[in-house]
Amino acid sequence: MRKYTFSRTELSRAFGIDMATLRTGSAGIAFSFGKVTPGVTSEPHRHDEIEAFVVLSGAGKVRTDLAEIPVAAGDVVLFHPFEAHVLHNDGDEDLNFADVYWRDGKAALEAATRIATPRGPIFVFSTPPTPNGDLHLGHLSGPYLGADVYTRFLRMKGAEAYHLTGSDDYQSYLVTRADADGSTPAKVARHYADEIRATLTLLDCEVHSFLSTLGDSAYAEFQAACFRNLLSSSAVDMRQSAALFDAVTGDYLYETHVSGLCPDCGGWAGGNICEECGAPNLCHDLGTPKSRHSAEGPMVGSARRAELALERHYDNLDRHLRASGAPARLMDLFARVRQRGDFSVPITHPSDWGLSAEGSPGQVIWAWPEMAFGFLYNIQALARLLGHDWNAAMPSNDWQIVHFFGFDNSFYHTLLYPALYAEVFSHWTPRIRYHVNEFYLLDGQKFSTSRGHAVWGKEVLGPKTVDVVRLHLGLTRPEGERTNFTLDALR
Numbered sequence: 001m002r003k004y005t006f007s008r009t010e011l012s013r014a015f016g017i018d019m020a021t022l023r024t025g026s027a028g029i030a031f032s033f034g035k036v037t038p039g040v041t042s043e044p045h046r047h048d049e050i051e052a053f054v055v056l057s058g059a060g061k062v063r064t065d066l067a068e069i070p071v072a073a074g075d076v077v078l079f080h081p082f083e084a085h086v087l088h089n090d091g092d093e094d095l096n097f098a099d100v101y102w103r104d105g106k107a108a109l110e111a112a113t114r115i116a117t118p119r120g121p122i123f124v125f126s127t128p129p130t131p132n133g134d135l136h137l138g139h140l141s142g143p144y145l146g147a148d149v150y151t152r153f154l155r156m157k158g159a160e161a162y163h164l165t166g167s168d169d170y171q172s173y174l175v176t177r178a179d180a181d182g183s184t185p186a187k188v189a190r191h192y193a194d195e196i197r198a199t200l201t202l203l204d205c206e207v208h209s210f211l212s213t214l215g216d217s218a219y220a221e222f223q224a225a226c227f228r229n230l231l232s233s234s235a236v237d238m239r240q241s242a243a244l245f246d247a248v249t250g251d252y253l254y255e256t257h258v259s260g261l262c263p264d265c266g267g268w269a270g271g272n273i274c275e276e277c278g279a280p281n282l283c284h285d286l287g288t289p290k291s292r293h294s295a296e297g298p299m300v301g302s303a304r305r306a307e308l309a310l311e312r313h314y315d316n317l318d319r320h321l322r323a324s325g326a327p328a329r330l331m332d333l334f335a336r337v338r339q340r341g342d343f344s345v346p347i348t349h350p351s352d353w354g355l356s357a358e359g360s361p362g363q364v365i366w367a368w369p370e371m372a373f374g375f376l377y378n379i380q381a382l383a384r385l386l387g388h389d390w391n392a393a394m395p396s397n398d399w400q401i402v403h404f405f406g407f408d409n410s411f412y413h414t415l416l417y418p419a420l421y422a423e424v425f426s427h428w429t430p431r432i433r434y435h436v437n438e439f440y441l442l443d444g445q446k447f448s449t450s451r452g453h454a455v456w457g458k459e460v461l462g463p464k465t466v467d468v469v470r471l472h473l474g475l476t477r478p479e480g481e482r483t484n485f486t487l488d489a490l491r
């Protein structure tokens with residue numbers, strides 16, 4: 001006989017709470033004590049073992065994929081194999097519990113069989129391309145082929161899965177392209193959105209909802225409502241903060257208008273994001289910045305913009321990314337951003353191209369935060385086509401969202417969007433999975449629309465070649481590392 005006493009046990013940090021493993025001498029069963037201090041939540045996890053929590057003192061909530069229940073001293077909660085679970089202490093005293101888990105092979109196998117056909121719809125998104133050019137093989141090999149193959153795979157298994165994408169019409173890159181072409185951003189958007197759709201069709205890429213954001217008044221209204229919600233939320237404020245301006249023209253500089261040394265990796269980066277290391281920047285923090293508008297070094301001034309205090313979400317993001325099974329590369333990006341401490345991200349910018357930001361004359365909602373809510377609107381647009389009642393303003397915990405995107409979009413998808421969702425939809429715990437691809441190179445160099453260093457989808461795709469191209473891209477696509485494409489290898 002052996003007696004264990006909670007109060008005499010040394011606890012150490014595990015699963016985001018305090019735990020101590022007790023030696024039972026049995027390989028078949030494990031036994032621990034755990035303590036959750038007030039306000040703390042354990043890290044979500046799931047495993048093949050059956051597990052039971054026996055609450056010894058205090059009170060809190062237990063959350064699984066399906067439900068949340070209150071627990072207090074004397075309660076026992078049992079978890080089935082693979083059932084995700086979280087213990088949260090919402091009281092004001094410690095929640096102490098005993099934890100027992102054991103493996104039951106037959107029960108685990110039965111549960112795994114049930115998991116094979118997921119419940120609820122699965123929305124697979126490939127990043128809506130910017131319609132400032134057609135799609136080249138660098139684009140196609142990444143998110144578009146990935147999302148298409150994955151959606152087909154899910155459907156073959158009997159899941160209710162859809163591939164959604166669209167054209168991201170309000171990106172600042174449209175303005176640059178229109179200036180170069182002597183056109184207007186709207187004309188450029190319409191032209192390339194059509195070209196992009198045609199290329200996706202040539203790739204045999206089955207898209208169940210393609211959302212063009214330009215000229216959709218209901219979309220603009222939804223975005224305005226989300227923006228109003230953000231402004232009244234706790235982490236978004238109007239702030240006067242440092243911004244970069246052209247020294248000659250006085251133009252506000254961001255995104256494609258400026259480049260410089262990345263404050264994180266020191267490599268050459270564009271405004272707001274570094275393609276090399278994925279880190280965000282604020283433009284004024286770029287080293288030796290260069291303006292697109294003049295040869296003079298830009299000036300740091302200030303601008304009043306709506307900004308999101310991202311640091312308020314670091315703990316939420318940590319939980320979200322762990323529950324999402326985010327790959328190490330994304331966890332590393334998160335760790336680097338978190339290391340900066342306070343980090344305020346502007347969600348509006350001075351521009352005349354985009355959806356106007358209410359209350360900020362001369363400013364638009366930045367196209368990246370816009371995209372976060374655009375995904376939800378696209379789900380609603382799909383619902384209209386299918387006769388379902390999915391509502392963009394009421395996202396459901398039953399939804400599984402899967403994103404396919406290039407590494408240079410990681411900050412927006414995995415850090416900015418979950419934070420924005422938490423600000424606007426307090427009832428929603430988004431279930432999102434992230435599939436990130438690296439750069440596909442052409443003859444050893446990055447594909448580039450602006451430099452014309454590209455093989456365009458339309459150059460190689462046709463009814464007779466599509467299967468070969470898909471197979472080749474599937475075999476060589478840059479899933480975990482940069483890979484190289486050559487036309488010779490395709491031939």
Ligand SMILES: [Zn+2]
Pocket residue numbers: 262263264265266267269274275276277278279
């Ligand atoms: Zn960098």
